[in-house]
Amino acid sequence: MSTTSTEEEKTSHESGETLLEVNDLKTYYEDGGLLSSNPVKAVDGVSFSIERGETLGLVGESGCGKSTLGRTLMRLEEATAGEVKLDGTDITTLSGADLKQFRNDVQMVFQDPDSSLNERMTVGEIIREPLDVHDWKTPKERRQRVRELLETVGLQEEHYYRYPHQFSGGQRQRIGIARALALEPEFIILDEPVSALDVSVQAKILNLLEDLQNEFGLTYLFIAHDLAVVKHICDRVAVMYLGNIMEIGPADEMFESPANPYTHALLSSIPEPNPTAERDRITLRGTPPSPRDPPAGCPFSTRCPVKIRPEQYRTLDDDLWERIEVFREVLRERSRAEPSLSDRVRDLLGRETHQAGMDETLTELFGGLDVPADVMDHLREAADYAENDDEDAARTYLREEFGSICDRERPDQLGVGDRGRLSLCHRHDEEYEEPATVFETLVQ
Numbered sequence: 001m002s003t004t005s006t007e008e009e010k011t012s013h014e015s016g017e018t019l020l021e022v023n024d025l026k027t028y029y030e031d032g033g034l035l036s037s038n039p040v041k042a043v044d045g046v047s048f049s050i051e052r053g054e055t056l057g058l059v060g061e062s063g064c065g066k067s068t069l070g071r072t073l074m075r076l077e078e079a080t081a082g083e084v085k086l087d088g089t090d091i092t093t094l095s096g097a098d099l100k101q102f103r104n105d106v107q108m109v110f111q112d113p114d115s116s117l118n119e120r121m122t123v124g125e126i127i128r129e130p131l132d133v134h135d136w137k138t139p140k141e142r143r144q145r146v147r148e149l150l151e152t153v154g155l156q157e158e159h160y161y162r163y164p165h166q167f168s169g170g171q172r173q174r175i176g177i178a179r180a181l182a183l184e185p186e187f188i189i190l191d192e193p194v195s196a197l198d199v200s201v202q203a204k205i206l207n208l209l210e211d212l213q214n215e216f217g218l219t220y221l222f223i224a225h226d227l228a229v230v231k232h233i234c235d236r237v238a239v240m241y242l243g244n245i246m247e248i249g250p251a252d253e254m255f256e257s258p259a260n261p262y263t264h265a266l267l268s269s270i271p272e273p274n275p276t277a278e279r280d281r282i283t284l285r286g287t288p289p290s291p292r293d294p295p296a297g298c299p300f301s302t303r304c305p306v307k308i309r310p311e312q313y314r315t316l317d318d319d320l321w322e323r324i325e326v327f328r329e330v331l332r333e334r335s336r337a338e339p340s341l342s343d344r345v346r347d348l349l350g351r352e353t354h355q356a357g358m359d360e361t362l363t364e365l366f367g368g369l370d371v372p373a374d375v376m377d378h379l380r381e382a383a384d385y386a387e388n389d390d391e392d393a394a395r396t397y398l399r400e401e402f403g404s405i406c407d408r409e410r411p412d413q414l415g416v417g418d419r420g421r422l423s424l425c426h427r428h429d430e431e432y433e434e435p436a437t438v439f440e441t442l443v444q
């Protein structure tokens with residue numbers, strides 16, 4: 001395993017010069033409510049860098065922390081910990097004139113052109129606003145600059161005095177892009193810039209973004225949930241899950257052969273354009289854990305189809321093992337869920353609440369299977385805890401018995417291949433089989 005990249009294989013946009021460097025960045029949302037609960041760990045220790053002129057894609061399911069990461073890089077959210085260096089300067093601590101200069105250099109384009117444009121301002125005023133705020137040159141030069149920008153993004157001079165509602169979705173996004181370009185930024189965060197647009201319009205906006213990048217040497221962070229879009233426009237891709245970057249590396253290589261189990265699952269969910277091509281869809285069990293209560297070990301451990309098993313259970317029947325994982329997921333979801341109304345009524349009446357539920361669950365999950373006696377004993381023990389409303393004890397019990405390094409230790413980002421790809425997975429340690437090898441045995 002190596003963590004170095006070879007120069008000759010770099011894609012065309014990369015300059016070899018780091019523009020943005022992010023080190024162990026965390027952004028937590030505290031509730032500030034009366035009940036002091038755990039914070040939402042929206043971004044939970046991410047590290048990566050972007051080279052000047054490069055486009056890094058940031059993908060992941062809704063709620064994984066993409067927007068929060070983008071907003072933290074813009075200083076729209078305050079980082080809880082870690083560093084964000086732009087051209088070598090840590091921007092998390094900037095204030096005053098330095099912060100104002102930073103706001104020139106970094107801009108954001110938002111997903112929804114409808115809500116990000118002020119309907120009461122003319123298009124000219126909208127694009128000119130950042131120039132006015134920063135007191136850029138003379139008013140006459142500002143007007144001239146806006147006219148140039150209209151042309152740059154494919155709009156016309158006479159659009160200056162029109163209002164946003166007179167434009168289509170694609171044209172509105174062009175207005176948003178012109179506004180972002182006004183102060184000649186170096187770095188632009190594109191937060192789902194084409195998700196709200198029709199497919200035919202998407203391609204035009206993506207082409208515009210690429211042309212602008214080539215013309216002005218821009219660096220992009222491109223946030224998207226649509227992997228097809230990312231594949232088209234990005235040099236490298238970072239895959240996010242539960243506030244962590246699970247895998248980062250060259251886009252072509254990652255789409256061709258994902259290294260991380262989560263990337264595998266995410267890519268397998270893209271509809272295959274060629275219907276005759278075989279691709280095995282991976283269905284993930286359960287839902288992502290709450291970012292208030294992320295797993296202690298690997299962030300993906302509760303859903304990973306190729307999780308490492310403890311030594312004594314390596315040969316256990318695959319179906320039975322999967323049911324044990326489902327049982328653990330049931331307990332996690334129970335401990336997250338508000339008690340149902342009927343549970344609360346029973347509770348108030350002093351009756352047992354979960355008794356019937358646990359027995360049924362065990363029968364439903366393990367009824368038709370040949371379960372070794374020692375395994376069944378462990379399952380019953382956990383069920384007893386849960387019956388007494390102590391889901392946490394039940395979860396701990398099962399984690400100790402059936403858990404592995406994946407449940408206990410957060411993996412390091414390990415190097416994969418020779419082009420600088422990194423993946424957060426214990427399986428890249430040479431002690432274990434690679435995720436891809438285990439996936440192959442699963443689909444046979």
Ligand SMILES: Nc1ncnc2c1ncn2[C@@H]1O[C@H](COP(=O)(O)OP(=O)(O)OP(=O)(O)O)[C@@H](O)[C@H]1O
Pocket residue numbers: 029040041042060061062063064065066067068069225291
């Ligand atoms: N202001 C806030 N206060 C509390 N929690 C928040 C706040 N903003 C976001 N979150 C939570 O932080 C987590 C990450 O949200 P974020 O919007 O960054 O994810 P995302 O990947 O961008 O999702 P989407 O694609 O749906 O925008 C989510 O659990 C979300 O509910």
